[in-house]
Amino acid sequence: MDTVIYNPKPSYFMYSNVNQQGNDQAVDMRNNNQPPASQASTSHSSESAGDPCGPGKWAARLLRDCAKALSEKDSSRIHHLLWMLNELASAYGDCEQKLASHFSQALFCKATEMGELCFNTLSSVAERSRSFESARKMILKFQEVSPWTTFGHVASNGAILEALDGESKLHIIDISNTFCTQWPTLLEALATRNDETPRLKLTVVTTVSMERSVMKEIRQRMEKFARLMGVPFEFHVVSELYRLAELTKEELGVQDDEAVAVNCIGALRRINVKDRDAVVHMLHTLGPKVVTVVEEEADFTSSMDDFVKCFDECLRFYALFFEMLEESFLPTSNERLMLERECSRSILSVLACDEGDGGSCSTEESERRERGRQWCDRLKEAFSPVGFSDDVVDDVRALLKRYRAGWSLVLPQGDDDSGLYLTWKEEPVVWASAWKP
Incomplete structure (x- = not known):
């Protein structure tokens, strides 16, 4: 069982001010696999290869809107979008739900300045559960399929x-x-x-x-x-x-x-x-x-001073990686879940940690x-x-x-x-x- 830092409960965010319209929109997105235009509009509308905001890809649009709200310090918008993402995200769902899960965790930690605490906790859990045999199986299976x-x-x-x-x-x-x-x-x-x-x-x-x-x-x-x-x-x-x-x-x-x-x-x-x-x-x-x-x-360095640009590049890269994993592994693969958890820590490090120290919450390593x-x-x-x-x-x-x-x-x-x-x-x-x- 995973240790969950990002608790998938709306009350965790203290969103008592989120209105019923937001709830209805989240339900509509879950049923139709598409974001409502009024909530997921974005200037990044390219449908070229590698664009995480292509047709049917609702997660990137909501996530980018949330990243923009964070850069603009629009707290009510941040709360609303994180609540919607929380309703739709799942670490065990399809590729869109997984992107929403891992990136919204990073955005939440960025918004609450909890990045270092979350990263160190997740890293500690990963180290305690690591064994040679589990790491070996993950690496060899990854090499087999990709x-x-x-x-x-x-x-x-x-x-x-x-x-x-x-x-x-x-x-x-x-x-x-x-x-x-x-x-x-x-x-x-x-x-x-x-x-x-x-x-x-x-x-x-x-x-x-x-x-x-x-x-x-x-x-x-x-x-x-x-x-x-x-x-x-x-x-x-x-x-x-x-x-x-x-x-x-x-x-x-x-x-x-x-x-x-x-x-x-x-x-x-x-x-x-x-x-x-x-x-x-x-x-x-x-x-x-x-x-x-x-x-x-990938380039997570040249845009370190521009959160939205750094977020876009991080999202582009990991959307490709998650898509590759989805097409390479069986949905129930434990090795795939282990790789995705590693990605989650990397995303958290880049987006929610001290950028003045190379983007690493840990004293050991960077992810730039x-x-x-x-x-x-x-x-x-x-x-x-x-x-x-x-x-x-x-x-x-x-x-x-x-x-x-x-x-x-x-x-x-x-x-x-x-x-x-x-x-x-x-x-x-x-x-x-x-x-x-």
Whole structure:
């Protein structure tokens, strides 16, 4: 049973002044799956691909109206719209109801300045209920039904293997949120090389939010698989960090005779915006042969001072993600619900928490995503882009053929862009890239 911070009862909001007309409109929307024009009007009327306000998509229209009311400090409008959303939302309903549920929780916390309390409570509950087995099932099922994460794994592994080809002592520094599901394929590739199998040291960087018991289980499984593959293997964990920005070269134990690769999948966005340049330059001091970076394609940074614009971008991105989940998983999937709960915490962090600290309620991490071109500008201060070889691109294309229609690969456009883009229904959703000093 979920711990509910956003109590789905109208009385929780103290909406004694909400009139019967609002109640009738909410009932009408629930019956017809459409918002009344007088309450859900919006200037964002585009029906292009990826627009969360397309035909029949009532949630985004109400949510945007509420975000606008928040920015204008129109308390009576805020109360009325949150009440309507509360009547219509459900964390266990269809895609529209789920969007309404998760975003209205963030809007409520923004309105009441309860973002930090709610975020920390939800994070604490998630950590207590986390186990290796539940996380493993969720990740593997997600990889089975969607290339959202495997796209980055295949592209990064290909770039790492090519950059470290011929080296006898490899050191991969893994700064990611993949629970090491990326590495069995790479170990298998190392084991089948024609030349002598190299030694591999894998250093996994985590924050204290990931339980040590989880990493202990991962260590045992990785060491067992490496023995099975016949790859000489060392496994190290750097885990005494509250924030990734605290990571130093000394903690990583890089040796002069090692060929180093740094793998960052969904990692850089967890660093507060003001610290990102410093972390990129720290990675440069490691002297890596290659740095792989995979991030989700959204911009929650450039509009930090404009709540409505930030809300629109957040809604656009998560509407795509929730739609993808709805079409990929069974409605009763526990793994899907776990992914949606993670999204809920991210939405809350971006929209309802202290924006002066990078948008994070936690002392550990940020959720401020940046687009591929923004990361390119940042990374080019310390690195040069490495184009993916034809073989790697072919591997990615072969991967996408394993999944349902709607996924495609897009090469970079223009000189100011690098990497590869995964698209869902022609909308870029994940960006993968490789870099060298």
